[in-house]
Structures are given as structure tokens and as C-alpha cells.
Ligand SMILES: Nc1ncnc2c1ncn2[C@@H]1O[C@H](COP(=O)(O)OP(=O)(O)OP(=O)(O)O)[C@@H](O)[C@H]1O
Ligand SMILES: O=P(O)(O)OC[C@H]1O[C@H](OP(=O)(O)OP(=O)(O)O)[C@H](O)[C@@H]1O
Ligand SMILES: O=C(O)c1cccnc1
């Protein structure tokens with residue numbers, strides 16, 4: 001698979017910080033960063049984590065080629081020794097991540113990464129780029145899947161995507177979160193996603209009559225034809241012609257696979273179409289709809305009793321139309337000094353933007369009786385959870401809101417992916433990721449999964465982390481006061 005990503009796919013300030021660290025003699029300093037998001041997109045109750053596969057391939061192949069070094073040399077007055085350092089650059093860090101398809105919540109590290117500051121700065125931009133976009137599309141796709149039930153979902157977005165990479169990786173994210181197929185054949189080839197499609201209006205316009213056009217298409221694909229019926233008049237022309245061709249196919253021992261509606265009142269037209277098809281005996285012919293669909297129109301059309309079996313979703317999915325960025329961040333959480341990890345904090349006037357210091361683990365607390373998730377718990381990495389003892393969970397923004405959990409299982413969410421530059425994770429197949437994602441959904445009560453005003457899923461900080469955060473905050477405020 002063509003997955004090479006240039007080392008220059010980064011922000012310039014990463015490179016200038018790398019150079020300044022080199023000049024300062026600090027470029028080998030060991031640091032730890034968390035990648036996370038602060039706010040849920042689309043008013044959804046969770047995010048579907050995606051993008052790890054691309055992150056892994058990127059880190060594995062991360063190199064500065066001669067042309068990259070030449071460019072940097074031309075652009076900047078870098079010392080040759082720095083360019084030599086980049087020439088021999090390899091990713092040597094240790095990385096933990098949630099598996100793709102995991103349901104994730106604000107403030108939870110999706111990725112925790114340790115390494116030298118040089119490599120950790122370089123990769124920030126690409127990691128946020130890959131994970132932010134893919135997780136956003138996977139989340140949007142999960143919302144569409146939620147309302148579509150068991151109907152077929154087709155990803156149709158390529159022509160409207162923000163260029164090629166977004167189309168390809170967005171399609172993968174949509175498939176991971178429950179879409180059944182894509183119209184993009186390159187994504188089909190690269191990722192083994194089933195590719196499917198119908199035909200365009202141009203096919204009909206290309207012929208002297210709609211009937212002739214339908215007949216010709218059906219002749220080419222006698223068992224796999226879905227006819228687009230809205231070029232001229234859906235009920236007066238498109239459907240009668242499709243039925244005529246459907247019956248001709250039937251006489252030849254074939255089945256007209258479907259019709260597609262792409263405009264007009266999709267509820268009314270689909271009901272009429274179903275009646276007309278059934279009356280003609282074409283009960284196996286499915287109805288596909290497309291036309292600016294999203295989770296809200298699909299939900300609404302289903303509430304109107306639309307007789308639609310398959311939904312083609314393009315623009316609104318692939319562009320994450322109602323929220324085009326996840327707003328993920330990558331923040332330093334610890335410095336390795338004197339053989340010890342020392343937590344660091346970033347202060348903000350907005351309490352939600354104050355970072356949680358230290359290297360962290362995330363656990364999903366599952367109630368053993370119901371098999372459902374009670375909440376997530378973020379701890380310091382060195383903390384152990386004793387499943388034999390009751391666990392106190394509390395909301396870090398409202399610490400008085402607490403609950404005690406007994407008879408639980410604590411599932412660690414962050415898996416080792418790289419150890420000191422060596423990959424230690426077998427990337428699952430896309431099919432396995434899809435199945436894992438469905439199992440993740442099954443861990444949650446429906447209250448957290450609904451698309452409108454879902455319940456807020458509780459994410460706790462351990463007492464140790466909470467204390468560390470308060471201690472660092474107090475220390476910084478004391479320091480600022482002393483300076484005044
Ligand atoms: N019964 C319905 N209830 C709610 N929304 C619907 C219904 N039928 C269609 N829609 C949605 O309404 C919008 C209609 O789009 P628009 O008014 O642009 O016209 P169109 O029917 O697609 O026709 P054209 O493609 O010829 O412009 C689409 O987003 C479609 O998904
Ligand atoms: O509506 P979307 O969710 O983006 O799905 C993809 C759209 O792309 C195709 O036609 P296109 O939009 O190119 O032509 P049209 O606008 O005339 O329908 C298809 O017929 C859908 O309408
Ligand atoms: O196959 C289709 O019907 C299709 C493909 C891309 C975009 N719109 C429709």
C-alpha cells in the first residue's frame with residue numbers, strides 16, 4: 001500500500017524547535033505527551049477512535065530523504081551537523097494507543113507517547129492530522145449507522161471530500177464504524193472495502209430514451225443493476241421504465257437488483273415506488289436513496305415510514321459537515337529527569353483546558369452483572385487497580401459527584417504499540433476492527449449512544465492524579481504570586 005508520508009508533513013515550528021533543542025543540547029531529553037480531545041463532536045455521546053493504522057505506518061517509515069534535507073538547508077541556515085542528525089533520524093519512541101474502533105471520551109489519552117523531544121515534536125502535527133480527521137468521520141458514520149439500524153449504508157462522498165486523502169481515509173473510517181460499502185474503488189483496492197454503485201444521470205441522458213438507457217445497463221449487469229429513476233419524472237417515467245426492464249430481466253431468469261431515488265420527497269416516492277414494484281411482482285428489487293442525507297434526514301425519513309433499504313451518504317459524512325474538526329490536542333505531560341518521570345502541567349484560564357499531568361492509563365470499568373460500562377477511570381501509570389475492592393469514581397469537574405463501584409472488571413484501554421521504536425503490535429485487519437467496534441458499542445447502555453442529547457458518560461480521575469494536578473496547580477499559582 002502506498003502509505004509513505006514525508007517527514008516534512010509537519011508544522012515549521014516543530015522543525016525550528018528541533019533545531020533550537022539541538023543548539024541548546026537538549027534534543028535527547030526524554031518527554032511524554034498525550035493526544036486527546038476536549039469536547040465531543042456533533043453533540044454525540046462518544047468518539048470512535050480511528051487513525052492508528054496510518055500513525056503506525058507513518059512512524060515506521062519516518063525518514064528525512066536527501067531532497068527534504070536540501071529543502072531545509074535552502075530554507076534555513078541550519079548547521080550541517082543538525083542536518084546529519086536528521087539524516088540518521090528514526091522513530092525510537094514508545095507509544096501506547098487505544099485500538100481503532102474504541103469508544104473514547106473527552107480528556108482520555110487516545111495515544112500516550114514517550115521518546116526524545118526531537119521526535120516527539122516532529123510527529124505532533126501528523127498524529128493530530130490523522131487521528132483528528134479519521135476519528136471525526138468514524139464518529140459521524142457511527143451516528144448514521146445508529147439511526148439506519150440494519151439497512152445497507154453506502155459511502156458516496158469522494159467527489160465532495162476535502163481532496164483525495166480525505167476521501168480514501170474517510171471511507172476507511174466510515175467502513176470501520178459500520179458502513180457496508182463504498183463507491184470509491186481505490187479505497188476498495190487498498191483496504192478491501194466492498195465497492196458498490198449504481199449509475200449516474202449521464203447514463204440516462206446519453207440515450208435517446210430512458211427505457212433504452214435502462215435496457216442497455218441491465219444488459220451489461222443483468223443481476224447487479226440499480227436503475228436511477230429520477231432523471232425525468234420519477235413516478236411517471238423512471239419507475240414504469242424500471243419496472244418494464246425488471247420484468248424483462250425476470251423473464252430471462254434475472255432480478256433487477258434495485259432502483260435509486262436521488263431527489264424529491266424521498267418518503268413519498270419510496271412508498272409509491274415500493275407499491276408499484278410489489279404490484280408488478282418485483283418484490284426483491286431494493287430501493288436505494290441518496291440526496292444530501294445525514295443521520296437526521298435518515299431518522300426523519302424512517303419516522304415517515306419511508307420504504308428505503310439502502311442509503312447512499314456522501315457530502316455530509318465525508319466532510320463532517322456540521323463539525324469539520326475534532327479539535328484534538330497533543331500536550332506534554334511529563335519530563336524524565338534524574339531517572340524519574342516528573343509530571344508537568346499547562347495552565348489555562350479555561351479550567352477545561354488545564355492539562356492533567358503525568359503519564360496515564362485509562363480503564364473501562366465494566367459491571368460484571370450487566371456486562372455494561374459504569375464509567376472510565378484515568379490513573380497514573382504506576383497505579384494498580386484492585387478488582388477485589390470497591391472503587392470510588394468521581395467527576396473531576398464536580399468532585400462531590402461520586403459513586404462506589406463493586407463487582408467490576410477494569411479493562412485497560414491503552415495498548416503497547418511501539419517499544420523504543422520497535423513495533424510490538426499486530427495491526428488488526430479492517431474486518432477485525434469493525435467487529436471490535438461493534439463489541440465496544442455493546443458495552444454501553446443506549447442512553448450514552450443515542451444521537452440527540454445523550455447522557456454524559458462518567459470519566460473519573462484517580463485520587464492520585466487529582467492530587468498531583470491540585471499540587472502542581474497550587475505550586476504554579478504560588479510561583480506566579482511570588483514573582484509579582
Ligand atoms: N420526506 C422528506 N422529509 C425530510 N427531508 C427530505 C424528505 N425527502 C427528501 N428530503 C431531503 O430534503 C432535501 C431536498 O433537497 P433539495 O431541495 O435540494 O432538492 P432535491 O429533491 O434533491 O432535488 P434536486 O436534486 O433536483 O435539486 C435533501 O436533503 C433530502 O435528503
Ligand atoms: O448527496 P450526497 O450525500 O453528497 O451523495 C452523493 C451525490 O452524488 C451524486 O450526484 P451529484 O450530487 O454529483 O449530482 P446532483 O447534485 O445533481 O445530485 C449522487 O446522485 C448523490 O446525489
Ligand atoms: O453509485 C452511485 O450511485 C453513486 C456514487 C457516487 C456518488 N453518488 C452516487
Ligand SMILES: [Mg+2]
Nearest residue numbers: 262290291292
Ligand atoms: Mg446531489
